[in-house]
Amino acid sequence: MKNTYIEQVDEKWREGFAKLVDVVESNLPEGFEQSMYYDMISYVVPFSTYPKGYHVTPNTPLPFISLAAQKRHIAVYHMGIYADQALLSWFQEEYAKRVPTKLNMGKSCIRFTSTKNIPYELIGELVSKMTPAQWITKYEGELNK
Template sequence: MQSTATTPELYLTELPEERQQIMHDLREVIRKGLPLGFEEEMSYGMMGYVVPHTLYPSGYHCDPKQPLPFMGIASQKNHIAVYHMGIYANEDLLNWFKEEYPKHSKTKLDMGKSCIRFKKPEHVPLALIGELASKMTPQEWVDLYTRAFKR
């Protein structure tokens, strides 16, 4: 369910009423947690958090015109999704998250490579997502990305 909204504010207003508050809250904990340098934008039909071209001029290897993606949040048809590229690329961060998750949620962790899915708004562990957002600076992400993904 990709949105055509051009701003995060528009994206939030387009959501079903039962998803608006949790998506607003997710946005806020991520924005508070992210280290200085990341920028918020709409990307890939969701709210995204990126390393801007001013910090990493090469951009995303799939499309260098795009800034380097780091995190994204989306309200999908059957779940709320939190995408975190760093968790996919850094095994220590992934292990930390898997260890912390049960301390913050009674639900089973449902995740793919970089996507963490929550079936119900009340299942989103906001404090944990905020902490996850804080765990990597833009430069650390660029360094990891260039070592792991850029060929």
């Protein structure tokens, strides 16, 4: 599933994208599960851990991180930075210190328009900062606001 996706990634993105997948998988806390959702490689909290699933589509597990190679960029969708202002601030500050280009992001989407400027080490640190239990607590706290 993951390898099939990577094989289909445009050649100009493939090596950088494959490295990004490896970095995420080697730094992600235990308990997340790799799957394919929304035509992206996704890391989710499995139903065995969180049976309620995602409130928007309860028949899918709770999403945490998704990776996509788009036509014009590589995208990292990190739900933790969308829900946790402290984590978002940390990431923005560290990005500014470590990367010479301006941060290109939406609410949960970090976009890289060049593989030369992907801060792999920083992405590894980012994905390591939240366990499934912490993500569930943050997610449920946001739902109850």
